[in-house]
Structures are given as structure tokens and as C-alpha cells.
Amino acid sequence: MEAIVSIKWTLARMYEPDIVIVDCRFLLGQPDAGREAYEASHIPGAVYLDLERDLSGALDEHGGRHPLPDPATLAHRLSQAGISNESRVIAYDSQGGAMASRLWWLMRYLGHEQVYVMDGGFPAWQEAGFPVTAEQRIVVPASFYAVVQHGMLAEVYDVQAKLRQPGVALVDSREAPRYRGEVEPIDPVAGHIPGAINRFWKDGLDEQGLFKSPEAQKERFADLEEAEEIIVYCGSGVTACPNVLALQQAGFYNVKLYAGSWSDWISYSENPVATGEE
Numbered sequence: 001m002e003a004i005v006s007i008k009w010t011l012a013r014m015y016e017p018d019i020v021i022v023d024c025r026f027l028l029g030q031p032d033a034g035r036e037a038y039e040a041s042h043i044p045g046a047v048y049l050d051l052e053r054d055l056s057g058a059l060d061e062h063g064g065r066h067p068l069p070d071p072a073t074l075a076h077r078l079s080q081a082g083i084s085n086e087s088r089v090i091a092y093d094s095q096g097g098a099m100a101s102r103l104w105w106l107m108r109y110l111g112h113e114q115v116y117v118m119d120g121g122f123p124a125w126q127e128a129g130f131p132v133t134a135e136q137r138i139v140v141p142a143s144f145y146a147v148v149q150h151g152m153l154a155e156v157y158d159v160q161a162k163l164r165q166p167g168v169a170l171v172d173s174r175e176a177p178r179y180r181g182e183v184e185p186i187d188p189v190a191g192h193i194p195g196a197i198n199r200f201w202k203d204g205l206d207e208q209g210l211f212k213s214p215e216a217q218k219e220r221f222a223d224l225e226e227a228e229e230i231i232v233y234c235g236s237g238v239t240a241c242p243n244v245l246a247l248q249q250a251g252f253y254n255v256k257l258y259a260g261s262w263s264d265w266i267s268y269s270e271n272p273v274a275t276g277e278e
Contacts, residue, residue, distance in 0.1 A: 003104060003245055004211050005116040007125050010090050014045060020087045024099035025122065026051040034099075041132045043092070043125060047081045047139055051238065055102055062156070064264035065186070065236035071110055075146040078107075084142035085112065092118040092125070096205055101241035105257060111147030117245065119210050154231045154256040156264055160271065163195060167228035170196035171221075173240040174262070181275030186235055189266040193233065194274040197223070201239045204246040211242075217250035224252065233258035233265075 013019050023046045026034035031052055038048040049055055054077050057067040069077075083089060089107060091100035100117045107115040118125070126132065162168040172192045177183045179198040184190035192198070199220060206212050212220075224230055230252060234240035237259040247255045258264075265271050 003116055003248060004119050005090060006119055007128055007130060010043070010092075010118050010125075011130055013088075013090075014043065016088075018086055018088050020081070020083050020089050021046040022081070022083075022089060022091045022100075022103060023048045023122070024051065024055070024091050024093040024103050026093065026095065026099045034093075037094070037122075039134065039136075041134055043122070044131055044133045044135070045137050046092075047137075049077070049081060049103060051099055051102065055099075055106060062260065062264055062267045064260035064262075064267075066238055067264075068109075068153075068237070068259045069106070071146045071148050074106060075110060075144045078110075078144040079142050080139070082139045082142050083144050085144055087114065087142065089115040090118050091115065092121045094122045096202060096209055097121060097211065097242050097245070098201065098239045101245050102238050105152075105241045105244055109149055109152050110144075111149055112144075117211075120208070123209065152256060154258040156258075156260055156268065156271075158256075159193065159231060159233075159258055159265070162229070162231070163193070163272075167226075169224050169227035169230045171224070171230060171232045171240075171243060172196040172198050172262075173201040173232060173234040173243045174198070175200050178235070180277060181273075187263050187266060189273060191273040191275040192262070192278075193265055194272050195278065196233075196274075197278060199243060201234065201242045201246075204242055211246065211249065214249045214251065217246045221247060221250055221252065228254060230255045231258050232256070233261040235261055236263045237261045 057069045091103040093099035181191035
């Protein structure tokens with residue numbers, strides 16, 4: 001089963017008892033905007049999970065701007081949202097799939113394979129005239145047990161050890177000017193991890209805001225075919241997730257997420273920083 005599903009696929013299954021639809025809308029810099037949008041209008045039956053309150057851990061000196069949540073805490077939160085190990089989870093947002101892909105990655109990290117990202121998100125759903133509501137369903141808590149897949153994650157010491165190592169590819173998912181260090185609107189240091197190549201995550205979407213075909217994704221990452229290991233990062237570990245998803249669609253399975261990403265990397269003063277093109 002593909003990880004990306006269409007709005008029609010979702011519409012056809014939305015009332016099946018094992019389906020849980022999760023609204024992941026979130027705007028960086030406007031932490032309440034996503035929840036407010038959900039409360040105003042969402043797919044019937046959808047529950048809401050917040051990027052910063054639910055899908056991230058507490059901020060610390062290291063770990064980046066959106067640290068990974070503690071697995072046990074996240075498992076408890078998923079249980080509260082009515083998600084069990086048997087649930088089929090469909091995530092959507094209105095941010096091109098970035099927030100939904102974060103939930104997709106986290107659930108797979110906790111050992112849950114039946115999780116999907118709805119292509120086109122809420123804008124495509126609305127545009128199609130599919131049903132929406134402001135009513136929130138009564139959630140019956142479920143039991144979710146995490147089986148953490150440590151192999152999906154790269155920590156800062158992994159990246160430090162593998163810097164410029166043959167066979168290891170680093171992919172920076174941010175916009176090119178941030179990668180080159182020409183601008184840095186969010187983090188205190190501009191630039192990228194030395195040796196990283198730049199693949200802006202939004203280049204994985206077409207003009208309609210849908211994920212490109214597996215063949216087109218394969219083309220985007222054609223220069224990585226020889227890599228034994230691919231480590232993907234962004235600013236804080238969120239927009240790297242749609243690139244991880246795109247890589248999987250393209251048939252790459254040797255992919256890890258550096259969850260702390262750039263904001264974690266620069267929290268260690270000894271870590272080298274590169275600017276310009278690689």
C-alpha cells in the first residue's frame with residue numbers, strides 16, 4: 001500500500017470503523033491558527049493533533065526547534081486520540097503535506113505501518129466539495145503501544161561521525177537561499193551542514209500541490225542512487241518528512257531523518273557550517 005492516498009480514497013473509507021482521520025494543520029509563527037482552522041471546519045470525524053503540543057517534545061538546549069516527542073508520551077497522546085495499533089490513520093494538513101508527513105514519520109517511528117498522508121490536504125478536499133463540519137466527535141480512547149524503530153533516526157553524533165563519509169548522502173530540505181546561507185529568517189546561524197546537497201521539499205509537489213509521481217521523485221533524487229545511506233534534514237525536522245516520504249515513494253529505503261536538523265546542529269558550537277553551493 002502506498003503511503004500517499006487521494007481525497008477520493010479517503011472519502012470512500014472515512015466512516016470505516018478502523019479509520020482515524022487526523023487534522024495536522026499548523027502555521028509556524030501562529031501556533032493557534034491550525035487548531036482554530038480545525039474548530040471552524042474539518043473533515044467529519046477528524047481529530048486534531050498539534051505540531052508543537054502533540055507532535056514535538058519540550059524545547060531544550062539541544063534537539064532543535066521541534067524536538068521529537070518522548071515515544072511513551074506520544075503513544076499516550078495517540079491513544080487519547082482514539083488511535084490503536086489496529087487503526088488505519090489518514091493525516092492531512094493545508095501546508096503541502098509537511099505537517100501530515102511529520103505524523104506519518106512519527107507513527108512509523110513508533111512501529112505503526114498503516115498510516116497515510118492525504119494528497120492535496122484540506123484545500124483539495126474543500127475544492128472537491130466534499131463534506132466538512134465544525135462538529136467534533138466524541139473520542140473513545142484506545143490502546144496504542146509503541147515499538148520504536150531506532151534505525152529510522154539519525155542523531156547529531158551519527159551525522160558528525162558520517163560527515164563527508166563515502167556512501168553517505170546528506171539532503172537539506174530547506175529553500176535554496178537558506179541552504180546557501182544567504183538568508184536565515186528563523187535560526188541564529190545561516191548555512192548548511194558541510195557536504196549536504198539541497199533538495200527543497202516543495203519541489204516534490206506539482207502545480208496542483210499534489211505529490212509528484214514515484215518516477216518524478218526518483219528523478220529528483222537520481223544522484224543518490226549509489227548512496228548506501230541517506231540522511232535528510234531541514235530547519236527543525238518537520239519539512240524534511242515530506243522528502244523522506246518522497247524518497248520512499250521513489251524506492252529508497254536506506255533513509256534516516258536527522259530529527260534535530262539544522263536548529264540542533266548549530267546548537268553545538270564545535271559543529272562546522274558551510275555556505276554557498278556544494
